[in-house]
Every structure is written in C-alpha cells, then in structure tokens.
Amino acid sequence: MAIFGAHVLVAFIVACAGLLWLRSRSSSKEMRDIPGTMGWPVIGETVSFISDFSSPAGILSFMRDRQKRFGKVFKTYVLGRITVFMTGREAAKILLSGKDGVVSLNLFYTGKQVLGPTSLLTTNGEEHKKLRRLIGEPLSIDALKKHFDFINELAVQTLDTWLGRRVLVLEEASSFTLKVIANMLVSLEPEGEEQEKFRANFKVISSSFASLPLKVPGTAFHRGLKARNRMYAMLDSVISRRRAGGEVRGDFLQTLLRKHAGDDADKLTDAQLKDNILTLLVAGHDTTTAGLTWLVKFLGENPEVLGKLREEHLQIRERLNGTSHLGWSDVNNMPYTNKVMNETLRRATILPWFSRKAAQDFSIDGYDVKKGTSVNLDVVSIHHDPAVFADPERFHPDRFDQTLKPYSFLGFGSGPRMCPGMNLARLEICVFVHHLVCRYSWKPLEEDDSVQPTLVRMPKNKYPIIATAL
Template structure:
C-alpha cells in the first residue's frame, strides 16, 4: 500500500486538475470574444506564468508578451483557473473603486486555504467591514505613534550589528518587520521555527492547488498549522500575564480583552496576524530592501535623502516632515511594483474597453486580475519608466493625514497603486511607511554601503524580492 500511495495520490490530483480544466474550458466559451490562449491541457500557461517570476523584469515579461499579441485585455489559464488580465486606469477604477459592487476580492484557491476563513483577505461584505474596523483602529496614525519608541529601538538594535560583516538586507529587514507584528526572543529556537514556517507559507501562495505531500501547497498548509500552534502558545502566555510586549499582537489582545461581543475571536486573531505577516511583512520587507538597493544604484538620490535625514536628526519623531523620503518610497513602490497584480472576481456582468475601439463583456464569476506592473511602467504616464526618479512625485503626505500621499495634480487617478486603492487599500500602509522612515533614517545617518553582488533577478514568489537578498558591506560615516 505504501509503495503505491504516492503515485495514486498524484494520479488523483492530476485527474482532479483535469476535471477542473475541462469545466473551465466549457466556461471559457462564455468569454470567446476576449482574446488570449488557454495554453496546454490541464496546466494551461502556469509554467510560463510561474517562471516569469524569476525573470529580472518579473511578471512584466509575461504581461508584455501577451499584450503585444492580444491587447490590454486578455484571458489565460493559470494556477487552476481561467483568468482575465487587464491593465490601464479604466480597469483600475472598475476593479479597485468598489463602485456598485462590480467586483469582489478573489484570492487563488491556495491563498484562501492558507490564510483561513476569517482573514481580512478572504472575507467580503459586512464581515470584511467589521474586521477592517477592528484591525484598522490599532493601525491608525494616532495609535501607531505609541509604537514609535518600540520600532525605533528595533531598528537601532539591528543596525548596531552591521559594521564589519556581510549583511543580507532582506533578512535584516525581515527581522525588524516581523518583530513589530509578533515579537519573539531576538535569537533562539522559537524565532527560527517561526521564520522557517513563515517562509514555507509565503512560498505556497503562487503554487499549484494540489494538496499532495511534497507539493508547495501541502507544505504551506502544514507550516500554517505549526505557526498557529505557536501563536496559541504566545496568546496564552500573554493573556496569563506571563509575557507582555509592545508589538501589534499585544495591541490587539489589549483592545479585545473584554467581554463585549464586538471583538476578535482567537481564530480571527490568528488568521489576521498571519494575514498581516503575509500581506504586510513580505511587502514591507521587500519595499525596504528595494529602497536600499535603489539608493545604492543612485548615489545622487542617496545624498539628497541623507541631507534630509541629517537635518531632522534631533527631531526624528516628526516623521511627517520627510517630503523627499516619501518621494523615494513612492518611486520605490512604482519602480519595483512589489505586488504585480490585484486579484478580483466579477460580482456582476460588466464591460471593459479592449483596444480603444473594442469593448469586451466580462461575465459574473470571472476571475479578473489587474496588471499593476504595466500601469507603473507605462511611459505615457511615467516618462522613462525604468529610471529611478523620485522627483516625478510631489508628495505632501504627513502623519496627520488618513491617506498615504497626495500626488501632483498631473498624475491622474489610478496611475499609482503602491498601496492599492478603494475599500481594499492596504490597511497597514501607515505602519509600513513609519517602519521604513525610521529604519532608513538610522541607516543613512550612520552608514555608507556597497553591494557585494550585481544581480537583478528576483525570487519566484508572489511578492517581488531580490533573489540574492541584496548582500552589502556597510561602513560607518
């Protein structure tokens, strides 16, 4: 039995995938007017799609190839389902504004299963609104000011260890961001297990939806269960008063410790701590790493940014007074496009312009992905899009605002989607900006650095990160 167990499971998984593909092929007839290709039987264009993640250009190479062939709206079959990809400001407005309930959030099956049923990213309607309010309040600007000293201390402690050794910026940033959400002992078995499980979970999101032992999806589910067991232990210790921290988990526990009905359950706590780790940790870690990389490649930008931070060195808590820093952050998010697309599902039939003269009808239930990377690299909107040029943004963002940035009037709405837009805009954007501002401040005021490798390839994961983790040597000023 054991000998034939694994092959039987693989055969069963392939058969299931085949049935899904056949059903998808029949449903594709409803979208026959939308151009595109379904690729190979069962797998579609999944392998081409996944391999594009390792390309230095990222998913942009996959998109541009098909846009040249089919236009800015095309269909394909990837990761077990037919998906319509679309780009442009019109598409962004339809898919992100939330107007008239045209679309709803639509994660791949693997993401839904890993994050759990009560995640902010898997709920809709009134349940989503309630969760966003309960989680969003501790992430408001006023609430985050209470975490300033904690974030500042984490950044200083991390940067203290940099001189005289090879530094992998991605790993160092990861440690700071993770500890902000769920702080564990700086070193030790618990943190190593936590990090290891989280890496497995992150790598399972852009995987084939096969719950077969040995697959990335199966490993992700097992790692999720191990992480939840660890969170159960941490939550129990903190509720018993045996451990008190200054991280985001502690804020949630303190806020929802009463007997009132309007609070988070333990399942909601765990699902959404994992959601914030997946959605906030990886994106912020990647953003900080790309920012350091782009600064190293653009010394004129680095020196201008250093001048701003040296000028405010004695009043760092005035983080709202960093106009050039915010330009650099926006340009980093545009240039790197850390999340290359946003996934939605058509909640009703709607039409979308295809070529400027052709309209396409998208049927209710269709999976639709907004191609953000093409929007951010559109030369008609961002001149010389491959150039790192922060002054293309005129940002007046401050910690007193509830929105992350006020862009120059010439930049049209839905042209820059660094944190998304509409009702699903990233709830942790203020936290991300605060973390990056503080870390970059101490980095620029203390060090110069040079990269140890010249490599532009990216990791084959949904969140775009430098594959080599950006190794540097830092020297004190």
C-alpha cells in the same frame, strides 16, 4: 515503493490539472468575445508566465506582448485557471473602488486554506468592513506612536551588525520587519527561543501560499498547514494567559481582547483572532521586506538619488546633535524619502497584479465579463505607462512632485482593500533608511537582476552587499 508513490503523485497532479483545464475550456466559451489565448493543453501559458515573472524585466514583458496582440483586456490560462487581465485607470477604478460590489478578492485555494475562513483577506461585504474597522484601530497613527521607540531601537541594533561583513539585505529586512510586526501584534521579544520558533513557522507558512493544493506529507502546502497549526497553538497559549489576567500588554492582541469583551457587535471568536493575527503577519512582512530591499538596491544603483537622500537625513541627524534618537516629528519631515519610497514601489511594483473575482456581470472597453470570472488588474503596466511616467525605466523620485491622477499609482492599492498596514510600512522604511544612509555606504557583491518566482517580487540573490562606515 517511493518511486511508485512519486509516479502516483505526478499522475494525480496531471489529472487534476487536466480537469481544471477542461473546466476552464468550457468557461472560456462564455467569454469568447474577449481576445487572448488559452495556450497549451493543461498548462496553458503558465511556463511563459513564470519564466517572464522571474526575468529582470519581470511580468511586464508578458503583459506588453499580449497587450500588443490583444489590447488592454485579454484572457489567458495561467496557474491553473482562466484569467482576464486588464490594465489602465478605468480598470483600476472598476476593480479597486468597491463600487456596487462589482468584484471580490480572489485568493488562490492554498492562500484561503492557510489564512483561514475568518481572515480579513478571505471575507467580503459587511464581515470584511467589521474586521477592517477593528484591525484599523491598532494600526492607526496613534497606535503606531506607542511602538515607535521599539522600531527605532531595533533598526539601530540590526545595522550595528552590518559593518564589514557580507550582508544579504533581503534576509536582514525580513528579520527586521517580522520582529517589528510580531512585537506589535503579540509583544514577542526580538530575540530568544520563542522568536526562533515563531520565525521558523512563519517562513514555512509564507512559502506555502503559491504551492500546489495537495495535503500530502512532504508537500509545501502540507508543511504550511502544519506550521500554521503550530503557530496557532502558540497563540492559544498567549490568549489563554491574557484571559486569565496573568499577562497584560499594550499590543494588538490585547486591543482585540478588550473588544472581545465588549459589545456583541465587536466580539471576535478565537478563530477570528488567530486568523487575523496571521493575516497581519503576512501583510505586514513580505511586502515591506521586499520594498525595503528594492529601495536599498535602487539607491546603490543611483548615486545621485542616494546623495540627495543622505543630505536630507544628515540634516535631521544634525538637528538631533548626532544622536540616533529619532523623534516622531522627524519621520514626518522626510519629503524626499517619501518620494524615494513611492518611486521604489512604482519601479519594482512588488505586487505586479491584484487578483479579483467578478461578483456580478460588468463591462469594460466593450467586453462583457461574466460573474465568477477571475480578473487580474495588471498593475505593473499602469506603473510603467510612459504617458503617465515619462521614461518609466528610470529611477526618478522627483516625478512624484507632480500631482497624479487617481489610480495612476497603486503602491499600496486603493479603495476598501487598500493596504491596512500602509502607515506601518512607511514608518519602518523611513526609520531604517535614516540609520542606514547616515552610517554606511555599500556596494553589491553580485550583479543579478532576476527575481524570485514568488507572488511578491523579491531579488533572487537577496541582494548581497558589503557595507563600509561613512
């Protein structure tokens, strides 16, 4: 019976893929003038796409091969849909500026279902502007200052456990960033049973975003929806206690609940509260986790950069008389650290492309893109353009001494959908890196440059190291 069920499931998947492919073939006729290839029947170029994505070179090799054949704008069929990839500053301006409502965000079906219909990432137009305004206040500089001591203390406590043992940097970064964002959002304590349940559910949710859209028990998508429901039940309990006046905290949820009780224009339903808490958990975790891990890896591979960075932080520690009590002003006096951070985001390009959908017809490089077309901005090619970044494979933070032209560097995106948690991410990384380089040197335990086949680029081996005291 189990074998029969598996065969039925495989047949269903193949049938669905076939229908998607046939529909995309008819759609491709509308863009016959755009060069490119649809690849093999049903699967298109998905195998090559995933294979290149997981390689040390990353998706850049896939992009460069097709750009040589077709130019800066090309079409292909990957991951179940026909997509037009485009690169360059002009493309970035069209797709990210939000001018004239040319494009909208284009999440995969699974992502939309998990995040919910009222998420900041699934709304557009005036509703998106409203949500972004409400969310922006708790993530402002003034709001972050309230959480600074917690972030600083958590970084110290996390690094206290590193000495002399095998450390998976990705796992440590993941734990650190999730504890930070969960405390900021709902005042969740960094240790205890609730934290463990929260973390377990979040990991299942996070792994479901790029899964097949099958609500069948045992599939990643089904598990993700179940974990989302368990997390929402936890949030329902917290919201209920807050509304009853039994619990008042200085966190993101409390801010939104105050808004909820205010003018009609600022009221949010419980569904909106929960969808956007989950959205900020996702947005405030995966990318920052990946960025922190790549930064540690690049520092380990570039001792001259590490030496210069350590000098900046030891000077800060000297001004603090050797204590671990960083101040807000110290974080705002780390110029080289910020260059290292930018270079990490350029070199790793954690989000290799930004996915959009044409909300109206538009033209680029002489090609007509029809309304409804999936369009992806190829960010990795922009970040590795030798005309902008000389010797782009070299890790060279000082290249950011020069003023770059708009849309040349997209580490946090740009335009109306620029990362709302950018300041939080920079704060977390600056604080963590300060304590790391002042306390430890480290060496990798494996040489492996391959990456996980996930939407956010992360080292496949989680970058195992052993740390020794300075």
